[in-house]
Amino acid sequence: MSDLKVKDLRKVFGRRAGVVAIDDVSLEVPQAEMLVLVGPSGCGKSTTLRCLAGLENPNAGVIEFGDQTIFDAQRKIAVPIHRRDIGLVFQNYALWPHLSGWNNIAFPLKSRWISRAERRRRVGAIAEVVDLDRALLDKRPGQLSGGQQQRVALARALVAEPKIVMFDEPLSNLDAALREQLRSEIRRLHEEIRFTGVYVTHDLAEAMAVGDRVAAMTDGAIVQLGRPDELFTTPATSRIARMMGYRRVCVITREDGRWSGTDCDFSGPAPDGPATAYELLARHDRITVARAGAADSSDHVHRVRGGVVAGVGYLGSEQELNVDFKGRDVRLVLPLDRTFAPGDRVDLTVRVTDTRTFPLTERIDASTDQETNT
Numbered sequence: 001m002s003d004l005k006v007k008d009l010r011k012v013f014g015r016r017a018g019v020v021a022i023d024d025v026s027l028e029v030p031q032a033e034m035l036v037l038v039g040p041s042g043c044g045k046s047t048t049l050r051c052l053a054g055l056e057n058p059n060a061g062v063i064e065f066g067d068q069t070i071f072d073a074q075r076k077i078a079v080p081i082h083r084r085d086i087g088l089v090f091q092n093y094a095l096w097p098h099l100s101g102w103n104n105i106a107f108p109l110k111s112r113w114i115s116r117a118e119r120r121r122r123v124g125a126i127a128e129v130v131d132l133d134r135a136l137l138d139k140r141p142g143q144l145s146g147g148q149q150q151r152v153a154l155a156r157a158l159v160a161e162p163k164i165v166m167f168d169e170p171l172s173n174l175d176a177a178l179r180e181q182l183r184s185e186i187r188r189l190h191e192e193i194r195f196t197g198v199y200v201t202h203d204l205a206e207a208m209a210v211g212d213r214v215a216a217m218t219d220g221a222i223v224q225l226g227r228p229d230e231l232f233t234t235p236a237t238s239r240i241a242r243m244m245g246y247r248r249v250c251v252i253t254r255e256d257g258r259w260s261g262t263d264c265d266f267s268g269p270a271p272d273g274p275a276t277a278y279e280l281l282a283r284h285d286r287i288t289v290a291r292a293g294a295a296d297s298s299d300h301v302h303r304v305r306g307g308v309v310a311g312v313g314y315l316g317s318e319q320e321l322n323v324d325f326k327g328r329d330v331r332l333v334l335p336l337d338r339t340f341a342p343g344d345r346v347d348l349t350v351r352v353t354d355t356r357t358f359p360l361t362e363r364i365d366a367s368t369d370q371e372t373n374t
């Protein structure tokens, strides 16, 4: 049985002509699964989570935790947040500033009928799991680093062994190295404690690392829900493909039954849909850049000729290249072993197996090519 079931959830902010934050959101989370909601800013991730937690009242839909209906708009059921048996972890830690780390963690146990000795045992045990020692637990949040505060918040969310643990961007306030460290610790915690989790992030790498399954959201709706590798290898829409790090290589069109690229040599398998124009996207890390004329000429690659390097930037161990094709910008991330300078004339090649085609819609224009993989 699923621990969490959501059906046709809708939330509108404001009365007349309000903002539809989420619409028709449905999902199920089996016991002990970690489901991640990922998508660009404003797509409705936090709103979905806040509806599940009881921090927002949806306008329509049903939410069930196990066999208990905790929200049903039609039947006017809305179980208040403190009776939902959840643990919550927020971006800003949300700890009690006047309580020590220890007492912050013990807080959820105080409202339940749990003996003092048992409280002490549980706080001690969970503090060990999240790697907080006694000296740190005696300090107040203001005396702890961000990473330590988030460990306290994690322990507080888990200590009462709630049915469902919810996270809203828990790592976004931390620096990159700490983010990676805590990300794998959350993964380990989940494997150890096997709680059912819903985790919100705008960061794709985090979503892939933490989630057993990932729900990709855009514009208030879940567009694709699957294992991380499924979203990566078979993105359902071009926006999801872009979120997964694919970039538009060129547009192909059909004329008299023949396919040709508008600015590439198209030689791959033809799309089998009804549209007459498709965009060809490729994993940005699989696109090869070569000086004009030197590009791979085998049958299994797409070639895009006539690019000019517009900009080069450095991203630590990789470089970012902006290549201009007649005013269209393609942003690539490459290893550092090749050097390019602005003004270099280049061709792109990509293996057919690393590309995906999607019907070209008017909404996808050149500007969305610059969408980052968040």
Ligand SMILES: Nc1ncnc2c1ncn2[C@@H]1O[C@H](COP(=O)(O)OP(=O)(O)OP(=O)(O)O)[C@@H](O)[C@H]1O
Pocket: 013, 014, 019, 020, 021, 039, 040, 041, 042, 043, 044, 045, 046, 047, 048, 202
């Ligand atoms: N309290 C509110 N009042 C009015 N509009 C709101 C409120 N909360 C959210 N919204 C709107 O609902 C939409 C979804 O917001 P939400 O916070 O769920 O996005 P998000 O995916 O969590 O984004 P982010 O990654 O920036 O946190 C946005 O258009 C937002 O402006």
Ligand SMILES: [Mg+2]
Pocket: 045, 046, 047
């Ligand atoms: Mg949010």
